[in-house]
Amino acid sequence: MESSLVEQIPSSNQANRWGQLRDLAKLTALKQAPDGAFHLGHWWRGPVLYSLVQQYKPRNVLEFGTGRGYGAACMAQALFDAGLEGTIWTIDILPPEYPQEWPFDEGKGPELKQLALRDVWARHLPPVLTQKIRCLTGDSKSIMKQWHRSGLPKIDFCFIDGGHDYWTVKHDFIASLRVANAGCSFLFDDYTERRGYGVKRLIDREVAPKLPREAVEVIDTLSRDKTVYGEDVEHGMLLLHGEYIPPGLFYSRSAARRFQRQYWLHTQTRRLVSRVRALASVLRYL
Numbered sequence: 001m002e003s004s005l006v007e008q009i010p011s012s013n014q015a016n017r018w019g020q021l022r023d024l025a026k027l028t029a030l031k032q033a034p035d036g037a038f039h040l041g042h043w044w045r046g047p048v049l050y051s052l053v054q055q056y057k058p059r060n061v062l063e064f065g066t067g068r069g070y071g072a073a074c075m076a077q078a079l080f081d082a083g084l085e086g087t088i089w090t091i092d093i094l095p096p097e098y099p100q101e102w103p104f105d106e107g108k109g110p111e112l113k114q115l116a117l118r119d120v121w122a123r124h125l126p127p128v129l130t131q132k133i134r135c136l137t138g139d140s141k142s143i144m145k146q147w148h149r150s151g152l153p154k155i156d157f158c159f160i161d162g163g164h165d166y167w168t169v170k171h172d173f174i175a176s177l178r179v180a181n182a183g184c185s186f187l188f189d190d191y192t193e194r195r196g197y198g199v200k201r202l203i204d205r206e207v208a209p210k211l212p213r214e215a216v217e218v219i220d221t222l223s224r225d226k227t228v229y230g231e232d233v234e235h236g237m238l239l240l241h242g243e244y245i246p247p248g249l250f251y252s253r254s255a256a257r258r259f260q261r262q263y264w265l266h267t268q269t270r271r272l273v274s275r276v277r278a279l280a281s282v283l284r285y286l
């Protein structure tokens with residue numbers, strides 16, 4: 001597993017485009033640390049996604065975790081710039097109309113507002129980009145269960161960046177394999193040792209051992225210092241090159257079904273625990 005892609009990006013002739021994506025990150029991916037300072041986070045995921053979309057030329061892209069739309073917008077820009085027909089299907093629990101805390105910088109310095117994704121996109125993204133993005137609202141489990149029944153197409157590239165715990169990442173990977181065309185590539189965000197993050201465990205223990213070396217690429221996104229909530233975090237992404245993934249390699253139908261049952265049990269238990277905790281904290285004040 002070698003790191004290479006992002007190191008080639010800054011020296012490419014795309015410097016101007018990367019500057020524009022960085023400005024987009026200021027509108028859709030800025031973060032605020034508990035000490036009040038604003039950080040751009042690992043905005044290099046934008047150029048990574050842009051480059052991969054232009055390389056793979058996918059007809060349909062699936063993104064888990066729309067967030068505030070930075071990744072989806074970068075991929076839409078890549079399709080548009082290359083004159084490619086294509087659609088980004090992006091899943092999030094939060095509806096696009098739902099106002100959320102939104103740190104951003106329109107050029108007058110960073111500020112924090114309550115904004116909805118729909119409004120920010122309408123104001124800052126041209127229709128030629130937003131027309132390429134379809135937001136699917138709901139948790140990934142419900143959306144993926146209905147994928148084929150909803151008439152949604154098979155995918156050619158997948159960006160997994162929704163829930164980051166081991167169970168959800170594994171669910172999203174298995175569910176995306178089920179709707180993927182042969183040759184589909186998968187990019188995972190947050191391939192890191194951070195507590196509560198499951199991408200590394202899934203890849204290192206269950207996915208990479210089944211693949212040839214050239215199928216798995218760790219991408220260092222150059223954001224090593226104080227980028228996420230003031231912590232000194234090493235950030236990486238993990239790319240599975242579709243051309244080296246034989247169909248049906250990872251999970252048999254029965255293994256996938258068994259995992260679905262375990263995942264259901266896991267989410268129910270998690271829900272119950274958080275309700276009990278909430279109740280306990282209310283009772284403490286009575």
Ligand SMILES: C[S@@+](CC[C@H](N)C(=O)[O-])C[C@H]1O[C@@H](n2cnc3c(N)ncnc32)[C@H](O)[C@@H]1O
Pocket residue numbers: 028029045063064065066067068069070071072091092093094138139140141161162163164168
């Ligand atoms: C890190 S953000 C996504 C950032 C975005 N991909 C980008 O590049 O800008 C993660 C998003 O995943 C969503 N999310 C978390 N768990 C999810 C789940 N189980 N199903 C759907 N969305 C989920 C959260 O609401 C959050 O908006």
